[in-house]
Amino acid sequence: MTVRKQPVLGILGGGQLARMLALAAAPLGVNTLVVDSAADACAGQVAPLRLADWTDYATLEKFAAEVDVVTFDFENVPAETAHWLAERVQVFPDPRALAVAQDRLAEKTLFRECGLETPAFHAVDTREDLDRALASIGAPAILKTRRLGYDGKGQFRIKQLADADAAWAALGAQATAHGLILEAFVPFERELSVLAVRARNGDFRIWPLTQNWHTDGVLSLSLAPAPKVNALQQRAEELARILAERLGYVGVFALELFVKDGQLLGNEMAPRVHNSGHWTIEGAIASQFENHVRAVLGLPLGDTSARGFSVMFNWIGELPDAAPVLRATDGHWHDYGKQSRPGRKVGHATVCAQDAATLAxxxxxxxxxxxxxxxxMPAVRLLAD
Known part of the structure; x- marks a missing residue:
């Protein structure tokens, strides 16, 4: 009897996204192996975990020999590590996409090259650069680190020109190491995200647009499909496809978008499965996690259609009582197995329904x-309109 070897997916990073990738891979007959520097990485509760930092090449060499394909669960894995691994094993998405997404200046430049408008921006490397950028863009504006910023970290909002000194005091030390970028503040009407997946053979699919709300720079609630976006859905798909093909992208990615005067503006790209797509686990025919596994392993993609309407609550810092969600019809609870800590994503809940009124x-x-x-309430009001 021939014993079929199950493919092994290697995941760089052991957070909740790796955890959910491992859970989605198992029904497909795919084993997973996770690398993280933290012994308590929550993905290690559901998949084997190798302890290593991103320059532990001896351990990474063994890891590469044990897996068939490598992916990552967060974009701050050094691009150098991804490139090094790509010389030894297939890595998807391409490390090139990771490098672009790690640099806000390169990211915004790429958006514009692909036809996606962005807020005005300027590179800032010195205090004088900041003054010149503010003279061009004006205030309010947001000074950001070009690298290593996410969930509102590495940002300073400049409400008036007199705030420039405080902004430089907060972030100027990072200008030499990583560079900064000043972006115009956008009085947007809505925050949307588009999740897309591209297969190795170029097959491309998109989930319905998702509307998002943030608290202190961290996602707090997502509603999908976003209501009243028919005119924007096709444009979002066009832009996501252009971007994916430009990068030779394989896997799931998210584009975070602002809506201003009925037009889409590019905010950020996440070259991975994304927080705003967690609703797809119960709310779509094929989830972002399942389709990412399918894409990177060369399997046919699944249907990205929504089953109905879904709202995802993001739990930050500590988990609330699960009972109200578990009692709700079509309510779903996700505990990431993390210790409580201020600002930490520790779980989420999704509530689904076949129609907007029932979901509200x-x-x-x-x-x-x-x-x-x-x-x-913002989602309830939008669903009720």
Whole structure:
């Protein structure tokens, strides 16, 4: 009898995204192996974990020999490490995409080259550069690190020109090492994200646009499909396809978008599965995690259609009581197995329904039971309109 070897997917980074990738891979007959420097990385609760930092090439050499394909669960894996691994094993997405997404200046430049408009921006390497950039862009504006910033980290909002000194005091030390970028503040009407997946053979699919709300720079709630975006859905798909083909991208990625005066503006790209796509686990025919595994292993892609309407609550710092979600019809609970800590993503919940009115009622009940009305009411009002 021939014993079939199950493919092994290697994942750089052991957070909740790696955890959910491993859970999606198992039903496909795919084993996973995770690398992280933290012994308590939560993906290690559901998949084998190798302890190593990103320059531990001896351990990474063994890791490369044990897996068939490598992917990553967060974009701050050094591009050099991804390139080094790509010389030994297939790595998807291409490390080139990782390098672009790690640099906000390169990212914004690529957006514009692909026809996606962005807020005005300027590179800032010195205090004088900041003055020149502010003279051009004006205030309000946001000074950001070009690298290593996410979830609102590495940012300083300049409300008026007099805030320039405080902004430089907060972030100027990082200008020499990583560079800074000044971006015009956008009084946007909505925040949307588009999740897309591209296969090795070029097959390209997109999930419905998702509307997002943030608290202190961290995603707090997602609603999908975003209501009243018919005119934007096709344009978002066109832009995502152009970007994916430009990068030779394989796997799932997210584009975070602003809507201003009915037009899409590019904010950021995440070259990985994304927080705003967690609703797809229960709310889409094929989730972002399943399709990412399919794409990087060369398997046919799954259907990205929504099953109905979904709202995802993001739990930050600590988990609330699970009971109201578990009691809700079509309510789903996800505990990432992390210790509570301020600002940390520790879990999420998704509530689904076949129509907007039913979903509005269900999430209203859950939000009241958890005293999260302020978090949920924007979505409830949008669904009720």
């Amino acid at each position: 009622a269900r999430i209203g009940d859950v939000a009241r039971a958890l005293t999260r009305e302020e978090q949920a």
